[in-house]
Amino acid sequence: MDCTNKLRVVVGDAMIGMHGEGFSYLFSVVRGGMESLVRDGKEWLYRAPKPTFWRALTDNDRGCGFALKSGIWIGADCFIKCVDAEAEIDGVSVKMPMAPANNVYGSDVEADAATIVFVYETVTVPATRVTVSYEVHAGGDIHVRVHYTGREGLPELPLFGMRFIMPTCADGYRYEGLSGETYPDRMAGGIPGIYEVEGLPVTPYLVPQDCGMHMQTKWVEVYRSTALDHSCKEERKSGICFRAEDGGDIAFACIPYTAMELESATHQEELPPPRRTVLTVLGAVRGVGGINSWGADVEAPYHISAERDISYGFVIGGVKDCR
DSSP, X not given: OXXXXXXXXXXXXXXXXXXXTTEEXXXXXXXXXXXXXXXXXXXXXXXXXXXXXXXXXXXXXXXXXXXXXXXXXXXXXXXXXXXXXXXXXXXEEEOSSOTTGGGGGOSOEEESEEEEEEEEEESSSXXXXXXXXXXXXXXXXXXXXXXXXOOTTOOOOSEEEEEEEESSOOSEEEEEEESSSOBTTBOTTOOEEEEEEESOOOOOOSSOOOOOEEEEESEXXXXXXXXXXXXXXXXXOEEEEEEEGGGOOEEEEEESSOHHHHHHOSXXXXXXXXXXXXXXXXXXXXOOOOSOSSSOOOOGGGOOOTTSOEEXXXXXXXXXGOO
């Protein structure tokens, strides 16, 4: 893709569209997030991505009573309010609310880059805030930066990151990172490399729980050959890439269920039929423990303090840009 082309920005009454060769993105001020992510002719969002704080309880979480101490985060994961939004086009602020000030922009604005920032407030007591910025460049890359503001008095976090729900089940994914399922305190057996996973496997625990985590990841490519509107009659496989920013690492899980769907099932047969792809891109993950499952907590280095700030970033782009 020729990155010298200009980004086309459309400032609507409640939406900002960013378009270019092979991509089209919509950001909703009303819904407080990214409303549409189209690359290579395929829609990659089923819901606007939002910050995520909860993982389905593991056996060890249940055993040490973690939910009784940190259950407030399940509410924060389900319900979060966008309290502010800001936007810039080539560094020039876009007035909010946009209407009727958006009339000065016309139908199309050419730019090298545009940024939109959403500020979320949690339903925790005390409340805290998460800032998510999307910086879109003319070549189509989206630089996502996520910042959690630590707040004194909040209990430990299960995890922190962003959840992306895709319209249909993925055919599979490839990633560069550690082999197998890994957590912060379960990485010793992971071998660095590039791995390909077919489908969206879910570990068949007797009681469904968090699974499929991958630590120290450089990039992950997700592939789909289906669309929600059945527009892909030839079942052409398309891909999208999420890569760590500035040579860092991310953690991710790519399965067909949200944390709440796993949490609501007491046995495998209670899980709904797979129909979506749920990709969580994470900046912090709590360890799983495993010393025993009847009271031992996760070791101290693998806890996540909610009283400290957490920041991380990643880039969404085409699969050719991953490596």
